[in-house]
Amino acid sequence: xxxRAAFVANLQRALGQNIRQYGMFIALFVIMIIFSITTNGIxxxxxxxxxxxxxxxxxxxxxxxxxxxxVIRHIDLSVGFLAGFLGxxxxxxxxxxxxxxxxxxxMVLVLGGLAGLLxxxxxxxxxxxxxxxxxxxxxxxxxxxxxxxxxxxTIIIEDETFNAIGNGFIPDVPLSIVPGYHTLTxxxxxxxxxxxxxxxxxxxxxxxAYNFEVLPTDMFVLKLVFISALIGLLAWxxxxxxxxxxxxxxxxVVVAIYHFITTQTVLGxxxxxxxxxxxxxxxxxxxxxxxxxxxxASMGVLSALSGILFASRLRSxxxxxxxxxxxxxxxxxxxxxxxxxxxxxxxxxxxxxxxxYVSLTSGMNLxxxxxxxxxxxxxxxxxxxxxxxVTTRRRGRAG
Amino acid sequence: MEPPILEMRQITKExxxxxxxxxxxxxxxxxxxxxxxxxxxxxxxxxxxxxSGVYPYGSYSGEIxxxxxxxxxxxxxxxxxxxxxxxxxxxxxxxxxxxxxNIFLGHEISRNGVIDWNETIRRANEMLRxxxxxVNPAAKIRDLGVGKQQLVEIAKALSREVKLLILDExxxxxxxxxxxxxxxxxxxxxxxxxxxxLISHKLKEVLAVADTVTVLRDGKTVCTxxxxxxxxxxxxxxxxxxxxxITNIYPPRxxxxxxxxxxxxxNWTVYAPELGRYLLRDVNLQVRKGExxxxxxxxxxxxxxxxxxxxxxxxxxxxxxxLWLKGRKRVFRHPREAIAAGLAYVSEDxxxxxxxxxxxxxQNITLANLQALAKNGVIDRNAEIQVAEGYRKSLNxxxxxxxxxxxxxxxxxxxxxxxxxxxFVRPDVLILDExxRGIDVGAKYExxxxxxxxxxxxxxxxxxSSELPEVLGMSDxxxxxxxxxxxxxxxxxxxxxxxxxxxxxxx
Ligand SMILES: Nc1ncnc2c1ncn2[C@@H]1O[C@H](COP(=O)(O)OP(=O)(O)OP(=O)(O)O)[C@@H](O)[C@H]1O
Ligand SMILES: [Mg+2]
Numbered sequence: 001x002x003x004r005a006a007f008v009a010n011l012q013r014a015l016g017q018n019i020r021q022y023g024m025f026i027a028l029f030v031i032m033i034i035f036s037i038t039t040n041g042i043x044x045x046x047x048x049x050x051x052x053x054x055x056x057x058x059x060x061x062x063x064x065x066x067x068x069x070x071v072i073r074h075i076d077l078s079v080g081f082l083a084g085f086l087g088x089x090x091x092x093x094x095x096x097x098x099x100x101x102x103x104x105x106x107m108v109l110v111l112g113g114l115a116g117l118l119x120x121x122x123x124x125x126x127x128x129x130x131x132x133x134x135x136x137x138x139x140x141x142x143x144x145x146x147x148x149x150x151x152x153x154t155i156i157i158e159d160e161t162f163n164a165i166g167n168g169f170i171p172d173v174p175l176s177i178v179p180g181y182h183t184l185t186x187x188x189x190x191x192x193x194x195x196x197x198x199x200x201x202x203x204x205x206x207x208x209a210y211n212f213e214v215l216p217t218d219m220f221v222l223k224l225v226f227i228s229a230l231i232g233l234l235a236w237x238x239x240x241x242x243x244x245x246x247x248x249x250x251x252x253v254v255v256a257i258y259h260f261i262t263t264q265t266v267l268g269x270x271x272x273x274x275x276x277x278x279x280x281x282x283x284x285x286x287x288x289x290x291x292x293x294x295x296x297a298s299m300g301v302l303s304a305l306s307g308i309l310f311a312s313r314l315r316s317x318x319x320x321x322x323x324x325x326x327x328x329x330x331x332x333x334x335x336x337x338x339x340x341x342x343x344x345x346x347x348x349x350x351x352x353x354x355x356x357y358v359s360l361t362s363g364m365n366l367x368x369x370x371x372x373x374x375x376x377x378x379x380x381x382x383x384x385x386x387x388x389x390v391t392t393r394r395r396g397r398a399g
Numbered sequence: 400m401e402p403p404i405l406e407m408r409q410i411t412k413e414x415x416x417x418x419x420x421x422x423x424x425x426x427x428x429x430x431x432x433x434x435x436x437x438x439x440x441x442x443x444x445x446x447x448x449x450x451s452g453v454y455p456y457g458s459y460s461g462e463i464x465x466x467x468x469x470x471x472x473x474x475x476x477x478x479x480x481x482x483x484x485x486x487x488x489x490x491x492x493x494x495x496x497x498x499x500x501n502i503f504l505g506h507e508i509s510r511n512g513v514i515d516w517n518e519t520i521r522r523a524n525e526m527l528r529x530x531x532x533x534v535n536p537a538a539k540i541r542d543l544g545v546g547k548q549q550l551v552e553i554a555k556a557l558s559r560e561v562k563l564l565i566l567d568e569x570x571x572x573x574x575x576x577x578x579x580x581x582x583x584x585x586x587x588x589x590x591x592x593x594x595x596x597l598i599s600h601k602l603k604e605v606l607a608v609a610d611t612v613t614v615l616r617d618g619k620t621v622c623t624x625x626x627x628x629x630x631x632x633x634x635x636x637x638x639x640x641x642x643x644x645i646t647n648i649y650p651p652r653x654x655x656x657x658x659x660x661x662x663x664x665x666n667w668t669v670y671a672p673e674l675g676r677y678l679l680r681d682v683n684l685q686v687r688k689g690e691x692x693x694x695x696x697x698x699x700x701x702x703x704x705x706x707x708x709x710x711x712x713x714x715x716x717x718x719x720x721x722l723w724l725k726g727r728k729r730v731f732r733h734p735r736e737a738i739a740a741g742l743a744y745v746s747e748d749x750x751x752x753x754x755x756x757x758x759x760x761x762q763n764i765t766l767a768n769l770q771a772l773a774k775n776g777v778i779d780r781n782a783e784i785q786v787a788e789g790y791r792k793s794l795n796x797x798x799x800x801x802x803x804x805x806x807x808x809x810x811x812x813x814x815x816x817x818x819x820x821x822x823f824v825r826p827d828v829l830i831l832d833e834x835x836r837g838i839d840v841g842a843k844y845e846x847x848x849x850x851x852x853x854x855x856x857x858x859x860x861x862x863x864s865s866e867l868p869e870v871l872g873m874s875d876x877x878x879x880x881x882x883x884x885x886x887x888x889x890x891x892x893x894x895x896x897x898x899x900x901x902x903x904x905x906x
Contacts, residue, residue, distance in 0.1 A: 210781050213800070265776045266769040273766055276755035283712060283744065283752055284767040284820070285735035343757050 010216045023388060024336060024352040031356060035363030043363050046240030053238075054166070056358040057247040058083070058309040062329035063336065063350040064258050065302035068295045070333055071275040073342035074123065074130035076296065077326050078137025079303040082115055084322025085145040086304045087311035091155040092148060094162055101161040109304045115141075116300020117293055124292040138326070146319055155317045166313030169242040170249065181236075182243030189235020193228045200224060247309060251351075254302070258347040271295060276343030331378075332357050335385040356381065402467030404429040404563060404594050405450070410461035412445055412454060414807065416799030419445040420459070421618040427563070427611075432585055432595045434605045434626075437615035437640055438839040439811025440797040443598045444487075446615070447565050451485040452478040465563075484556030485565040489750060492548055492555075494541035499523035501540055502555045526554040530584055544699060546577030553584065557593075564588065565596045568810070570604060571837045574698050574865045582608050600811075600839050602633050614639040641841040648844065649872030652851035656875060659688040660723070661859040662709075662742075662828050667720035669701075669708045669883075678704045678716070679883045686828060686859045691850060693874030693891075694863045695899050701883040702863045703747060706830045710744045711737040725827065738767060743826035745817050747833040747863070753817040756806040760798055761787035763805050764819045771823075790819035795845060810837045818846070822853075829853065832863045847873060867896045879903050 035043040042048060062079055069076045090108045093099045099107075119137050122128040149155060157163060172184050200220075207214050215223065238244055262268040273281040274291045282288050306325065311317050336353030338345025360381060364374045405427040412420040420442045427433045435443050448454050450463060452472030463470045465481050472478045475485075492501045499520050508518050523536040532550040540548060549569055556564055566585075570578040578601075585595050585608060599605055605612060609626040614636065621639045624631045637645050667682040679701050686692050694702045707713060709722055711731030722729050724740055731737040734744070746752040754763050764787045765772060772783050787801040794815045798808055805816055814837060821829065831850075835843045850860055850873065864870050870877055877889045879902035886902040 206781055210785065212781070212784055264778055264780075266773045266778060267776060269762065269766070269769055269778065273755050273758070273762075276757050277751075279752045280746075280755055281766075283710075283734050283746060285733070285738040286766075287733055287735060343755065 007218050010219050011222070023392065024349055024356070024385075027385065027388075028352055028356050028359065031359050031363070035359065035366070039363065039366045042366055046237050048362070048366070049237050050241045050245065052358060052362045053251075053355075054245050054247045054313065055362065056354050057166070057251050058306040058313070059325065059328045059332055059358060060251050060351050060354040061254050061302045061309065062306045062325055063332035063354045064254060064347045065299035066326075066329040066333045067336065067338050067345045067347055067350040068258075068262070068271060069130075069299050070330075070338045070340060071343060071345050072271060072291060072295050073275055073278070073340075074292070074295075075134065075330070076119060076130065076137075076299050077134040078115075078119055078141055079134075079299060079306070079329060080322040080325035080327075081138055081141035081145055082112065082300065082303040082322070083307035083310060083325055084317075084320070085141045085148070085307070086112055086115075087307035087321050088145055088148050088155065088317040090162070090308055090311055091157050091317035094157055094159045095155055101159055101165075104162070105165075105308060108308060109301050112300040112302070112304025112307075113297045114300065115303070116297040119300070120293045120296035123296070124289040141322075145321065149317065149319045153319065157311065157315050157317070162308075163312050163315045165246050165250070166309050166311075167315070168246045170244045170246065172243060178239075180240070182239040185235055185239040185243035188244065189232055189239070192231050192235070196231065197224055197228060247313070250305070250309070254305070255347060255351055262347060267294070272343055328357060329354075331382050335382060337389045339389075353385070356385070401429070402464070403427055404466060406462075406464040406467075407446070407450065408462040408464070410446065410449055410459055410463075412442075412449055412459040416803070419618055420449070423461075423615070423618065423620050425613060425620065426623070427594060427596060430589060430592055430594055431610035432589050432597060432608050434609040434612045435596060435598045435615065436600070436602070436605060436612060436636060437621075439815075439837075439842055440809040441615040441640075441839075442618040443615055444567055444809065447485060447567055447596070447598070450478065451475055451483055451565065479559060482560065482562035483565065484559055484561035484563070485567070486549075486552045486556060486569060487567050492540045492551060495539060497537050497539055498527070498534060498543075498551055499536040501551060502526055502536075502558050504555070506559060522558065523554075526558050529557055530554045531580070544577075545572045546574070546580070546698070549573065549577070549581060550584070553581075557588075561593060563594045563596070565598075567598045568600065568837055569597070570599060570601060572698075572833075575867070577698075578604065600837060600843075602636050602840065605636065606631060606633065612636065616640060616642065637840050640839065645840060645844055648840070648847075649869075650844065650848050650851060653855060654875060655855065656690045657688045660685055661688050661690075661725060662686040662861075663721075663723040664709065665721040665723070667705070667709070667722065668718065669704060669713065670717040670719075671715070672717065673715060677883055679708065682720070682880075682883075682885045684878060684885065686861055688859055689854045689857055690875045691854055691860045691862055691873055693870040693877040694861060694880055695867065695870045695877055696865075696880035696886075696903050698865060700880045700903070702880050703832055704883075705880065706744055706832055706861070706863060709737070710734055710742055710830065712744075738824055738826075741827035742830065743767075743821040743824045743828070744830045745821050745832060745834060747836065749813050749817050753820075754805050754813060757804055759802045759804050760791065760796065760808070760816055761801040763816050764790050764801075764823060767820055768824045786823060787819075790823065794819050794849070795842070811839055811842055814838055815842070818849075826858065828859045828861065830861045830863070833865065834862060835864075835866070835869065867899055870899070871896065881905055 032044065066076065086108050089111065090104050093104045093107065094101070119134055122133045123130045170184060172182050175183050177183050177186065204214050204220065270286045271291055273284065273286060274288050278288050307322065310321060332354035333345065333350045335356055336345065336349030338350065357378065360378055361374065364377065403426045407423065407425040410420050410423045423442065423446060425446065437443050449459050452475050455473045456471040470481065493504065502523050503519055507514050508522065509515060520536055527534065527536060530550045530553050532547060532554065534543060534547060540551065570581060573581065582604060585597065589595060597608065609631065611623060611626055612631055613623045614621040664682055664684040667679060668677065669679040670677050682705060696702055708716060708718060711734045729740060731740070750756065755766065761783060765783050769778060772779050772786065784801065791798065791801055796815045797812050805813055808816065835846055838846065854860055862873060871891065871894060874891050877891060877894050877899065879886045879899055881903050886905055889898060
């Protein structure tokens, strides 16, 4: 009896303290359940979810970069057409210059980084508002995209290695454990769970050794079980349809890198400090200029990656590629809990935000809902997410 | 008998992990100056925020009575309606607007939504006369000094016909003259029937103006004393605030200054092209190992510019002259380089320039020296927690956990977080800009002790302070800055308040 009461109290406390973090997961979960019901389970099918995640890829990577841009109190509107333009550059390099994918991809990523530095230059050096600087970029890259595709129109990409980035799946081992399921994907899922559990236990033990505060044991076990189940479920669903796609692998790697940088490194802390109070950061020896360049360059690289993912998925570069990507990325970041006041937001949130956003599109498409209503619903969800975020944050502060 | 103008009964207010107010009872008579004193984090500001409706009815328990009538305030607008005006610890003026626009901000004089500017300016002039402020009402706030801004705040409150004026540490950022003016103004207002509540850590000031003093400690009312009956003295206040006696405000130390010069400025000159004038001219200064050097002077004399320019933060300024640190000539283009070379600068403006308010105590303390906690750029979180816990204990920072956002700490505890952050840099030369602004007597004493310990360990300290007793009490040597020039150097034995002031006002 008392143990159960204690358990409930612990649970309430843990949830209460982290309502903002869990809120996004819960929202995603609810949306998925609703669509599963309204589409008679088609939405939740392995095939649909696999497609959905692959479609999220190019918005998700932009969302991750945009999160950091917004964290340092800026915005980058140029990323959509930059992605489109760089996708076209990739297509031209493959098709007309006959370069192999292995050369084209790094080349385009570097170009993206340079473009980011270019956007950052007037922002960092001349204190031009990033809204204006990147709006100029929006116009320029849009023009550039039309220029390079003017002669040819849509450029079809025939390089199968390149097209696999957006459409291919990781190979399987010649061993079938569960018939009809992708064995390597299942294996990777199990591996991920084991790695997760071990690292959590290690970090907890270390904290205990220092006598720091940790989650109560019951909550800790609950967290382990819950997240392991989530990873397991995801692996199971993906294994049910061709396994992990290369897009997923790329997105996971990007998220892992950015999550690590933002939460564990000096660089990440410096970025958030600049967002929280640029003057204090500057006086603490952090160069605000340098952080601005780094964050915009990272945004540029991720725009290039987004362009590659998109071109590869369509197996072509079109004259309108990238249209409105920037707004989707901004929406994903805001749904994921980033704050325009600076210094607040995290990349996991933005990925969930992107998933929410794309789930809405996908689910409503399956239901055959008119595109006009789709826009309205997406707008409402955006507002609801931000309202939720702001009110829970305020509650957390004022008690 | 007529009821007191204000009565607060059994007020309790909790934040997660903190009971900021615990059954506080507070009563203010009509037409008095009532001082509210207590240590940092005692709950003074919180009590006033409850009173003014910042924390709305329902978020606390207890009763508020104005003129004997129970009140429920759901926002500041509600408390303004019954004649309460509050001037916060941090000023709330819009720098880019003019004086008259600020005075009437939020209750503009208008007809059908169209502002009557002539009437606005006429009334603004009237208010400015009342607070004895002689400025052009069309001047922008950002062009006024803090002292004048403070008076504009009061004019703003008066224009709303306040009956009860609350001032939260109004003199913390003022020099002696401006403080004196402000206190005189309060006396005058009192004689015209405005009741004032004054929060202050400057006990001399409290003794001078208070009709009544209430002392808070740890969220509880300790006592209410009558200012005219002789029961209020500095010792009595300290004893009630801190719970123990502090006899010597400036703790003694073993002066053991070596001859080794740590930092030297030669003909240091700072020109601001945007303003078209020199901020500093031909400044010469020496700081030896183990020495506390006081920089005295009036607000705006150029002391903060001096500190910032030698710290590598001089955006757009043209510097000339030489900076020598530990026997080497140096040029710092960014604070990063200055920090790496062994300098640290604790800003006078902790909120705007010292802290990342939305981050927690731990993140703020380690911000300037994360490299020390990192291997290959990855932060060792556990080591970081240990460092932060260490400073929390040694500086006695009042916070439920080091995971608390610093925006939620009381002003004085925020200051301690700033200090901790710069101590963690382990500098050779520590520049403190108004280190005890807004800090209670007990904590002041702790900070002075800390300064003594640091110099005994061989650190050098440059202390910028506008409080002459502090400069005299703590420094080994005193420089006086005025109008961007070094006006003189005094060994502490030869210095007096009069001598310093003489130099400070000499342009
Ligand atoms: N929004 C908040 N959230 C959490 N705790 C808070 C919040 N505001 C104040 N506190 C806590 O309440 C206590 C009282 O704070 P308060 O600001 O009233 O102190 P104070 O007496 O004004 O101190 P100071 O002299 O330093 O300004 C402190 O422990 C502080 O940390
Ligand atoms: Mg206060």
